[in-house]
Amino acid sequence: MRASSYHINTLKEAPAEADVTSHQLMTRAGMIRKVAGGIYTYMPLGLRVLRKIENIVREEMNRAGAIELLMPVVQPAELWVESGRWEQYGAELLRIKDRHQRDFVLQPTSEEVITDIARNEIHSWRQLPLNFYHIQTKFRDERRPRFGLMRGREFTMKDAYSFDRDAASAQASYDLMYQAYIKIFTRLGLEFRAVAADTGSIGGSRSHEFQVIADTGEDLIVYNPDSDYAANIELAAAPTLIALRGAASETLVETATPDAPKCEIVAAQLKRPLTDTVKAIVLATEAADGKAAPTIWLLLIRGDHSLNEIKASKLAGFENGHRFATEDEILDTFGCVPGYLGPVNPRKPVVVIADHTVAHMNNFICGANREGFHYTGVNWGRDLPEPQVADLRNVTAGDPDPQGGHLAIQRGIEVGHVFFLGDKYSKALDATFLDTDGKPALLQMGCYGIGISRIAAAAIEQRHDARGMVWPKAIAPYEVVICPMGWNKSETVRNAAETLYRELEQAGVEVMLDDRDIRPGVMFAEWELIGVPVRITVGDRGLKEGILELQARSDEAAAKVPVAEALTAIVKRLESL
């Protein structure tokens, strides 16, 4: 491609609303243009990246035996009513009416339609296993679309759905997809991690997320650098940090801690380590009949730890949801304002659940249920009953891994997710097949998503510098750009550039020849912003010595390359990237 026949339009400044690097850089490089909140046009350079990602995903899905089809963007409400998600999905599901006032949705995902297809198409165990996927426009009506392609409303997703006879076969389909994802993200040239994850609103019993590692990621990944353990912090089991509870050696003392509603302040006032303190979180669950008073729960974690909301939501008794207790409920239960609450002698009965670590603490410090006072020297069994125990906290970096070594934490961007669904959707839509015994059985399903457009953003979050994007070769909009110095002035430069351009095109390299009449500094800055992996500079001075300059985007310095060896050198450098 010649730049003069293409559309390149970079901006000096990103729009004020662009609050993450990828959004800023894609906008500045002219890869995306906003049409409405969370809705973008993929401009030519941006679309090239998107298509390259799509093609790698498609090739590996096909290689894994998945079969591509294409389900519609607009889907009838009936199927969503049948699955129950018409009610459950919430406001992110964009519901629309056609001219006859019939209800439809813009698909955020396609479990319903594919299960409807499966119940019509799959009759016999002989047809199984089957895995269908499509790469299609999705729509999720985010309340606050932000971060550019990272959390847009209209986006491109690959979603696959596997159908199997039984759980064992479904697990094999899941494993096949897991392996295909490893291949996909490896080929994309991104640093990533497959992590055990919560199943969330999609449901099912098992799932892994594929996270692109980036400091700006919204997810926290717990992993063990010495093993292959990795899990989303939402799910990662937190070990107890105290193997055996020590003896009760201090006496229980009510100590004045004025203006100390936080563990950090208490510890400082009492000149004790933060790890001697216990934090109290008061939650409430409604009575099943909706009439009796709510149950009040007191969750305890160590002062230096943070509550894991996902873990809390899975506690027995929390099946129908939970909430933070109101200030009135707290006053009524503890006779005290928040900030000084604790498990010792609350005014009314409360269910106390202690995190594993808290349950093993001795001589600890907690609120005295009296404003401005804490207890020190608190001991389980002596000063209060033994608590219920559960994993309530987020892992912290450095926590020991019970399997050996220590846990580390890094940030990631979720770009893929595989779910073991079981019969959740096949049951709701009565999708059965005739099994070997001639009897109908429910299809066992898995579903597997990859955020195509989000990958582009994640790649930038992971790979960029002050000058712009640094694309992995596999998904760069172009692999090589030729920058002739003085296109309009020097026939020698023009001829050398044209020759190399032809050679590279013939060698199948995706090459851009910048034949525009712009200043070298501007030209270099544009291609560094756009992040093309290899830049070749063709100038009169170099040509006199018979050399071109090869600059890899990820390298510090440029290399001089003899003109005659340029093609070989470029291809070799590309291969090494």
Added chain:
Amino acid sequence: MRASSYHINTLKEAPAEADVTSHQLMTRAGMIRKVAGGIYTYMPLGLRVLRKIENIVREEMNRAGAIELLMPVVQPAELWVESGRWEQYGAELLRIKDRHQRDFVLQPTSEEVITDIARNEIHSWRQLPLNFYHIQTKFRDERRPRFGLMRGREFTMKDAYSFDRDAASAQASYDLMYQAYIKIFTRLGLEFRAVAADTGSIGGSRSHEFQVIADTGEDLIVYNPDSDYAANIELAAAPTLIALRGAASETLVETATPDAPKCEIVAAQLKRPLTDTVKAIVLATEAADGKAAPTIWLLLIRGDHSLNEIKASKLAGFENGHRFATEDEILDTFGCVPGYLGPVNPRKPVVVIADHTVAHMNNFICGANREGFHYTGVNWGRDLPEPQVADLRNVTAGDPDPQGGHLAIQRGIEVGHVFFLGDKYSKALDATFLDTDGKPALLQMGCYGIGISRIAAAAIEQRHDARGMVWPKAIAPYEVVICPMGWNKSETVRNAAETLYRELEQAGVEVMLDDRDIRPGVMFAEWELIGVPVRITVGDRGLKEGILELQARSDEAAAKVPVAEALTAIVKRLESL
């Protein structure tokens, strides 16, 4: 691909609602499945056809210098308000509201968004010409979606938009697209015609349709077999069939024609040729102020001709629309019921417009404005004033072409349309650039559509037989299918089939190996229905003689091919298709 790893699910019967061949065959072959009215899933075999069409379109668009981008499906209402189409488009434009009650549309086409992009991206004449296109999901909320992919609601369209400095350059861009379309439809392997066409609701001053020839097409194409003239009947100029008006040799006679409200009956009663009769059509246009009485128009065409509504709509005075006159208006104007109306002495003044041919008739027959009576021997100038003259009728097959030869008519399916838009949208959205003189000028636009999914249906309407589809090689889901007779019984057959399968794959042929355990008759019928261009039968009997059977889908008989020469023979036969 191996059939056992693929999803092939053909049906014996098409659904009752499938009323055209392509809908019936695509459903029976398992290429599409209905999700809702006018909304389909492209099943694996159908998607392959769609992608092949897309790729040919993409390649030729790129070759013509158009640049691909991707505009969103969901577009903000603001832009449609700005262009005026939010009001004008009617119910086919699906209007939706997001969770914040903001208005959006599902794009039926993207003039607004691309013009918005252009006004932001194009600053200088130096950037022009530019042509952007995308291949994207479209939605048109048809009142009565029907004919499968032919008139669906959700469909795939390629739409391109050119931007130029001036009309001459815009015309060159238009011509470039016209030529690209010729290449595209030639490569698709379809019989087609580029025809001059009306610009309709898109607007602009010039347009051509690309019509796939098929007896089941909805459009009528007028063409001259001896020249390159071709036009949609909506637009095709109808010649006068009478060069010079003959003398008034009959006297005007009011003749009883009881129960003869139609020209055919009148001609039969009076024993005169139908070509001596004149048909009266009474139209009305509202007064500009909406208060004065409507104007009544009497349009006259020869008894054997049909009114062309599009031509009528372009008459001077019809700019703000027209309608058929009501029975009351007719009674009031002519003092007579419909069926016996004519231009001679109506009760009240009426604007008479005669088709060219009618204006040249003498001694003709028309209604006498008295129920049950017609005039014979009517002559212009003598019995009534000379009329206004216009082209009002549809061309009929056999009409002389003023340029020589005669006109013929055939049916077609519109699959592409190129429009010269001028500044219609750039004016509405104020899309300007700085011209060579440094002053802002409006961008001159063209737009160019291709119905990707409709092409699949049109190809079937053009190419099918009693057994199923007959795909052109370029867009067939697979090029070759290998049908082994007795896969599970004969190792010889299995080995020969596998060898050929490997050879064909290595040669880059898109081949399906049908390794399913099904009866030969069923297997043959399925692949004939699906319409794969070349079928190879591998059987024990043939192998004993060292031969395979090669059956082209479009051939009557199969050919025997020595095993050793099979690859060459298949590749050669494919090339000739």
